[in-house]
Amino acid sequence: MVFSACLATFLVLGLVPSSLGAQYLLKENIIGSGFYDHFDWEAVDDPSHGRVTYVDMQTSIEQNLTYGHHDTFILRTDFQSVLQPDGPGRNSVRIRSKNTYTTHVAIFEMRHMPQGCGTWPAIRETKESDKPAGGLVDILEGVNDQAPDTVTLHTIEGCTMPANRSQTGITRQLDCNVAVNSNAGCGVSLTEPANYGPDFNANGGGWYAIERAADHISIWFWPRSDRRVPHQVKSGGVLVNPKEWGTPSAFFPNTSCDMTKFFEEHNIIINLTLCGDWAGSAYSSTDCPSTCIDHVNNDPAAFKDAYFDFAAVRVYEPLVSDK
Ligand SMILES: *[C@@H]1O[C@H](CO)[C@@H](O)[C@H](O)[C@H]1NC(C)=O
Ligand SMILES: *[C@@H]1O[C@H](CO)[C@@H](O)[C@H](O)[C@H]1NC(C)=O
Ligand SMILES: *[C@@H]1O[C@H](CO)[C@@H](O)[C@H](O)[C@H]1NC(C)=O
Ligand SMILES: *[C@@H]1O[C@H](CO)[C@@H](O)[C@H](O)[C@H]1NC(C)=O
Numbered sequence: 001m002v003f004s005a006c007l008a009t010f011l012v013l014g015l016v017p018s019s020l021g022a023q024y025l026l027k028e029n030i031i032g033s034g035f036y037d038h039f040d041w042e043a044v045d046d047p048s049h050g051r052v053t054y055v056d057m058q059t060s061i062e063q064n065l066t067y068g069h070h071d072t073f074i075l076r077t078d079f080q081s082v083l084q085p086d087g088p089g090r091n092s093v094r095i096r097s098k099n100t101y102t103t104h105v106a107i108f109e110m111r112h113m114p115q116g117c118g119t120w121p122a123i124r125e126t127k128e129s130d131k132p133a134g135g136l137v138d139i140l141e142g143v144n145d146q147a148p149d150t151v152t153l154h155t156i157e158g159c160t161m162p163a164n165r166s167q168t169g170i171t172r173q174l175d176c177n178v179a180v181n182s183n184a185g186c187g188v189s190l191t192e193p194a195n196y197g198p199d200f201n202a203n204g205g206g207w208y209a210i211e212r213a214a215d216h217i218s219i220w221f222w223p224r225s226d227r228r229v230p231h232q233v234k235s236g237g238v239l240v241n242p243k244e245w246g247t248p249s250a251f252f253p254n255t256s257c258d259m260t261k262f263f264e265e266h267n268i269i270i271n272l273t274l275c276g277d278w279a280g281s282a283y284s285s286t287d288c289p290s291t292c293i294d295h296v297n298n299d300p301a302a303f304k305d306a307y308f309d310f311a312a313v314r315v316y317e318p319l320v321s322d323k
Pocket of ligand 2: 067074
């Protein structure tokens with residue numbers, strides 16, 4: 001109701017520019033306890049083999065591993081238990097959006113992301129039931145507090161990126177094929193300050209945004225202190241137009257990648273594991289203490305800062321279908 005009333009006002013006032021197709025309308029404004037309605041809790045074995053036990057919604061509420069109140073949603077690992085070496089991993093949380101998306105914009109406003117040795121947080125869009133054929137977009141991911149974030153697409157064979165692109169980030173590999181170079185994917189490392197880990201948190205976090213369209217995928221990051229964050233992003237506006245947001249941090253055009261073929265309907269997945277395939281294998285090349293598994297088992301207090309604090313997740317869909 002509210003949306004259509006607003007929209008009617010825009011239309012009456014003639015405020016919607018003629019390029020209607022480039023505009024997106026707010027469909028899900030996920031704030032605080034609203035996360036419980038828009039996401040499923042996945043108490044599954046961690047596919048990345050981390051030293052975690054993903055708990056269900058009720059357990060996460062009872063143990064305060066998720067907490068939704070007013071404009072705050074916290075998602076964290078347990079930071080109180082010492083673990084038995086042969087017992088289950090540290091309790092943590094993995095959530096998946098109930099809805100799936102093709103062409104859309106999603107904005108993730110965070111005040112804090114998980115930090116600490118052994119942590120491996122991720123915000124991704126993928127279709128778990130058809131991987132890797134359904135494609136995967138890593139929006140925010142990293143291990144052991146190592147900045148920067150590298151935004152990465154993973155696909156089956158046949159999707160590559162041009163070397164010369166209009167983006168602020170640094171291009172890594174051009175081939176998105178999971179079979180190339182141990183599933184490195186086609187990544188772009190961000191250059192905006194404070195885009196990951198302790199620096200991100202010290203700066204009060206910021207905004208990650210994705211636009212997925214038929215002919216490109218773009219990701220933007222604005223640190224909290226960045227005065228260039230668009231008003232429509234900062235204010236949680238009903239209408240957004242990414243064409244007005246300036247050069248993206250990472251830009252993936254469809255020049256040599258048919259996006260409609262390599263990317264199916266995706267869920268948003270937010271997960272936080274410890275050690276495992278990446279954080280565990282990279283652990284010894286950091287300044288982190290002990291071994292990853294021993295640290296997780298024996299140093300619960302070290303995981304006090306291993307939490308996301310979301311101010312909002314906002315999902316927008318095209319105002320006028322561009323199909
Ligand atoms: C998060 O979930 C995705 C999709 O299932 C999986 O590929 C990835 O390994 C998980 N990452 C973490 C950090 O748990
Ligand atoms: C649960 O977590 C929230 C957010 O971190 C915190 O403010 C609150 O005090 C915690 N509640 C309990 C009972 O520990
Ligand atoms: C890169 O692309 C821009 C426009 O997209 C073009 O002006 C420039 O010449 C290109 N640079 C190279 C090295 O191809
Ligand atoms: C890129 O997207 C446009 C618009 O949807 C489409 O017309 C074009 O065929 C696509 N190119 C490739 C290589 O998939």
